[in-house]
Amino acid sequence: MKKTYKNIFYKTLITITVLTASSCKKFVELGAPPTQVLFEDSFKTDAAAQSVVMGLYSFSSQATNGLITSLTFYSGVSSDELQYNSSDALVQEFANNSIANTNGTANTIWGTTYQLIKNANNAISGLSASTTLTPSVKNQLLGEAKFMRAYAYFHLVNLYGDVPLPLKDDYSAFENAVLPRSSTAGVxxxxxxxxxxxxxxxxxxxxxxxxxRVNKYAVTALLARVYLYQKDYVNAEAQATQVINSAVYTLPAPEVAFINSSNEIIWQIGNIPGISVPGAAYVTLANVIPNYTLADATYQSFESTTDLRRTNWTVAKTIGGKTYYGISKYKIGTGTGNEYNVALRFAEQYLIRAEARAQQNNVSGAKTDIDMVRTRAGLGGVSAILTQAQMLTAVEQERKVEFFGEWGHRWFDLKRTNRAATVISALKPTWKSTSVLFPIPQAQIIVNPSLTQNPGYQN
Known part of the structure; x- marks a missing residue:
């Protein structure tokens, strides 16, 4: 039986043929349907293999696929960062930190992220086995596919904790479908x-x-973040330093940081109209309340009214006598524009290194890095006499006002530093200690009995 690869959506199809008394040799192979190609053929030429890997980017750019939306909005309202102003009951469960294990939105996050992993596994398998590709093209595409798989797993493990870890292609689909959860350390x-x-x-x-498309520095930037989350501060500092010392990136003025030609961008997920997913949600007409706005407490946490991030990345809107703090990092919400979905940017590398240095008690080095970000924001440097603990608090605050409304940074920061319960329980009476993880979708547990539920979400 041959595997086929679908041209349009780059999803591998599996055909299960039930054989009775006849041998496979008695059947005539008709080849792939017109809208599909054989899996093996997808990796015979550079052009075909590139189309497969471009499909990974295409899949990750869709607003409805559970990646950009879930990480930016649902993680945002789960923390103290975003305020939800609409009436979708499923989203409100995230905002209340009381997600039902039958929440359809949560199921979509899980399913579509694993679909990206499935596609990446197929690409890695096909590329690795190919003997006909130009070596430099093969290396480029294989590196991109491995990055995309790591990118997907990084977000899954931070949302759910222990998760299944399928690494094989669709020839092992049945085996993949019944995998138990792997440990967070293993992931x-x-x-x-x-x-x-x-x-x-x-x-x-x-x-x-x-x-x-990702390059070596984009991979290094994500690896620096991964090491930081793992409390491997030596390697986090070393990886961030590689990006900082590359001389490729700069910190432009806040008002232009998110246009698609910004030199701060390390990696962005493109789209045809040039309208970002956050921009479409955050930017509305003057008299229209955005579905998601900056939480009042977060807005008030800027240390200065002259912080250029506050003046350029937020906008106050008073509607019906109530003031909402809109997020204006992206300036365009409709039509066509010049903004993509910025996934990795340079400022993070300074704050990763600042935190890693502070954790190693290199407080002066941490000050140098945090001051780079503050200078871009029009602020003075932090005090030169901060203790290690005070510097770590300063870094947390700087991350809060730098990355609001982006990819769930605040939600992940509160969890990885064990601050979620302290910060969020004071704001939300519905908070429980088990709210730090999203529930494993009950629909997935039904089809895979090897899965177990996260604490606090059992029926």
């Missing part, structure tokens, strides 16, 4: 393995325009 080990291998495969130069 992180695979993420680091994928990213380290991708580093060795990818060039420092970008392929294409607008930094829409």
């Amino acid at each position: 992180y080990a695979q993420i680091i393995k994928d990213l380290t291998e991708a580093q060795s495969l990818l060039p420092t130069a970008y392929v294409g325009t607008f930094r829409g």
Whole structure:
């Protein structure tokens, strides 16, 4: 039986043929349908293999696929960062930190992220087995596919904790479908393995325009974040330093940081109209309340009214006598524009290194890094006499006002520093200690009995 690859959505199809008394040789192979190609053929030529990997980017750019939306909005309202102003009951469960294990939105997050992993596994398998591709093209595509798999697993493990870890292609679909949850440590080990291998495969130069395909520095930037989350501060500092010392990126003025030609961008997920997913949600007409706005407490936490992030990345809107603090990092919400979905940007590398240095008690080095971000925001440097604990608090605050409304940074920061219960329980009476993880969708447990539910979400 041959595997087929679908041209349009890049999803591998499996055909199960039930054989009775006849041998496989008695059947005539008709080949793939007109809208499909045989899986093996997808990796015979550079052009065909590139189309497969571009499909990974295409899949990750869809607003409805559970990645951009879930990480930015649902994680945002789960923390103290975003305020939800609409009436979708499923989203309100995230805002209340009381998600039902039957929540359809939560099921979509899980399912579509694993679909991306499935597609990446198929690409890695096909590329690895191919003997006909140009070596440099093969390395480029394999590095990109490994990055995308690590990217997906990084977010899954931070949302759900222990998760299944399928690494094989669709020839092993039945085996993949009944995998139990792997430990968080095991998932992180695979993420680091994928990213380290991708580093060795990818060039420092970008392929294409607008930094829409990852290069070595994009991989390094994500690896720095992964090491920080794992409390491997030596490696977090070393990886961030590679990006900082590359001389490729800068910190432009806040008002232009998110246009698709910004030199702060390390990696962005493109789209045809040039309208970002956050922009479409955050930017509305003057008399229209956005579905998601900055929480009042977060807005008030800026240390200065002259902070350029406050003046350029927020906008106050008074509607019906109530003031809402809109997020204006992206300036365009409809029509066509010049903004993509910025996934990795340079400021994070300074704050990763600042935190890693502070954790190693290099407080002066941490000050140098945090001050780079503050200077761009029009602020003075932090005090030169901060203690280690005070510097770590300063870094947390700087991350809060730098990354609000982006990819769930605040939600993940509160969880990884064990601050979620302290911060969120004071704001939400519905908070429980088990709210730090999303529930494993009950629909997934039904089809895979090897899965177990996260504490606090059992029926």
